[in-house]
Amino acid sequence: MSSADEPSPVRVLLVEDHDMVAEALQLALDRADGITVVGRARSRTEAVADAREHEPDVVVLDRRLADGDALGVIAELGESGARVLVLTGDATPSVAAQVAKAGGSGLLLKSSQLGVLESAVRDVAAGGVVFDPELLPEIFDRLSGRLPARGAELTARERETLDLLAEGATTEEIGERLGVSRNTTRNHVQRVLEKLGARSKLEAVAVARREGLIA
DSSP states (O other), rough: OOGGGGGOOOOEEOOOOOOHHHHHHHHHHHHHHHEEEEEEEEHHHHHHHHHHOOOSSSEEEEETTTTTGGGGHHHHHHHHHOOEEESSSSSOOOHHHHHHTTTTTTEEETTTTTTHHHHHHHHHTOOOOOOOOTTTTHHHHHTTSSSOTTTTTOOOHHHHHHHHHHHHHOHHHHHHHOOOOOHHHHHHHHHHHHHHHHSSSSHHHHHHHHTTTTO
16 A cells, blocks of 8 residues: 555544653554644643644543543534543543533543553544443433433532532531531531432542542
């Protein structure tokens, strides 16, 4: 086959805010046949701007970035024509369903071998989706509404309370931040625990992270 007939390499935008991890991923992907990294971003804002500039085929997106949960920019990244492959430390059905609902094409554990990542990038670029087969039944149930996500009934104020719990705020600090009384704060916290099926604040935060409610 002549060089003119060779397919164009898969263009990848890498979004990762830890330099050592980003360098390792870039080195592995650049060494892979038919894949080239066209840019690296460290934040959600940079990712959206770089996707518009470089027009990658695939965005490899770390879920947790310094400026927030990256799931919130999947749709914007898709507007550039890119397909999005999310890397996460917690590939739960809830998180996978959120990725799929936002328009993402796959979800991989950050602990996956580099060869698995390379194959996933190729599959996604070719129009496929990459989700753990064991997660698929529950993903479909969540997307269809047959299985509501934990925390789906949290009110806006309860979600604020949950975010503050995740920051390590005390009951007094939560009350001050929200501008409510101590008793009202305790009620908010108690309802958060009840709706998440948790017995403590620490367990509530752990459940919320597992379910993708907080980054």
